[in-house]
Amino acid sequence: MRIFEPHIHCYSRTTDDYERMALAGIEGVCEPAFWLGQPRTHVATFKDYFDTLLGWERHRAAQFGIRHYCTMGLNPKEANDDRLNDDVLALVREYVHKDGVIAVGEIGYDDITPTEERILQEQIQIAIEARKPILIHTPHRDKTGGVKRTLDVVRESGIEPSMVLVDHNTEMTIPMVKETGYYAGFSIYPNTKMTPERMVEIFRRFGTDRMIINSAADWGISDPLLVPKTVQVMRKAGMDEDEIEKVVWGNPIGFFAQSGQIAFSDFDRDRSIDRTRLHAGNSVLRGQKP
Numbered sequence: 001m002r003i004f005e006p007h008i009h010c011y012s013r014t015t016d017d018y019e020r021m022a023l024a025g026i027e028g029v030c031e032p033a034f035w036l037g038q039p040r041t042h043v044a045t046f047k048d049y050f051d052t053l054l055g056w057e058r059h060r061a062a063q064f065g066i067r068h069y070c071t072m073g074l075n076p077k078e079a080n081d082d083r084l085n086d087d088v089l090a091l092v093r094e095y096v097h098k099d100g101v102i103a104v105g106e107i108g109y110d111d112i113t114p115t116e117e118r119i120l121q122e123q124i125q126i127a128i129e130a131r132k133p134i135l136i137h138t139p140h141r142d143k144t145g146g147v148k149r150t151l152d153v154v155r156e157s158g159i160e161p162s163m164v165l166v167d168h169n170t171e172m173t174i175p176m177v178k179e180t181g182y183y184a185g186f187s188i189y190p191n192t193k194m195t196p197e198r199m200v201e202i203f204r205r206f207g208t209d210r211m212i213i214n215s216a217a218d219w220g221i222s223d224p225l226l227v228p229k230t231v232q233v234m235r236k237a238g239m240d241e242d243e244i245e246k247v248v249w250g251n252p253i254g255f256f257a258q259s260g261q262i263a264f265s266d267f268d269r270d271r272s273i274d275r276t277r278l279h280a281g282n283s284v285l286r287g288q289k290p
């Protein structure tokens, strides 16, 4: 089974994770720009972070045979910081055009403040102008209210429905999102929120069209193997191999391909691994022999 992991924050993960992901069949990842736990206080630290996603992290993933893509955006949490939000938006406007950037995201609501709403609206416009899809984060508190409000803002923006992926859905929100024609993402977590078993039940009720699953693994308690683990549960439940591959390969790559920065054929190219390769003079070997 070929797997594309559409939402993982590799920046916070180790080389062991990359190795295990590659062994489990993950051939490509999308790393959305997000917050780092520690609030940033300067726009320049965003710039360095964005450059890391485009440079070092892509290089690091390649050393394990994994193709790395990313999204650019100001996350909802830090959108509230008036010392830097407008300057970061200017950066997003510039970085969205770089090679390997497959969407604007993750954007959306956290605490559902007026500032978050303004930044969300502006970033949707950036995406429309740049002809990129959007990756929408939905809030973990007041999930249903937050999703409702998000869908209103997205609809009013006039963006093409096929260009929208609404993430972190649950049984409560999927009926609403399904109706819109947007793509729906589900983050599978080790303990809470969404489990592989509940996910299978959602596929049974709502089908697999425009459905995408991810681990959303980051610096918190999370598991970068939850997409391949969910594949196993889908198989145990008797789901068709074609249906499974649609969810973990066809749907996510098909969605992000609308950016013009990723294609199924990317994965047919040479996938040899050469760990002596350098990025800005640095390698993953740290002085070891390959």
Ligand SMILES: [Zn+2]
Binding pocket: 007, 009, 032, 034, 106, 216, 218
């Ligand atoms: Zn995330």
